[in-house]
Amino acid sequence: GHAHGMINFADYETRINATNYTLTHDDGVDLNYADADLILVGVSRSGKTPTCLYLALHFGVKAANYPLTPDDLDRQELPKTLVAHRQKLFALTIDPQRLQQVRESRKPGSQYATLAQCQKEVAAAEKLIRREHLPMLSTTHTSIEEIGSKVMQTLGIDRQLF
Numbered sequence: 541g542h543a544h545g546m547i548n549f550a551d552y553e554t555r556i557n558a559t560n561y562t563l564t565h566d567d568g569v570d571l572n573y574a575d576a577d578l579i580l581v582g583v584s585r586s587g588k589t590p591t592c593l594y595l596a597l598h599f600g601v602k603a604a605n606y607p608l609t610p611d612d613l614d615r616q617e618l619p620k621t622l623v624a625h626r627q628k629l630f631a632l633t634i635d636p637q638r639l640q641q642v643r644e645s646r647k648p649g650s651q652y653a654t655l656a657q658c659q660k661e662v663a664a665a666e667k668l669i670r671r672e673h674l675p676m677l678s679t680t681h682t683s684i685e686e687i688g689s690k691v692m693q694t695l696g697i698d699r700q701l702f
Contacts, residue, residue, distance in 0.1 A: 565604035587679035
């Protein structure tokens, strides 16, 4: 902590800029990844957004994320916007049973939240991720801090905790 409210404005600005970037590049909304430090990919509700926000707020990392859609999974191809930034990609996966619980609490009774749908999406995503040789981590029993640390270490991003 900073004594007596002293703020390092450069650090503060880095964190604010990274957080703004992360919010505008959440969930594949803005696909311009030129300024991204990293891009998390994975099925919907696999932990991408909370991990990105943690990295932005605590390390000033510009962390974008892209949800692998059923179309992407059916094609078994990364979208061209991601291929261009392959070196920034890190994949998150999750146990289908856990994913089903998370989705069920968000959209109860939906096809999206069925165990069969979750199993299908996770299997297809992991197949695509392995085929593309992307680094991958399961978020099922992993804290956000651990996920963030592993992502930064794997991608060679060296930042100090603010």
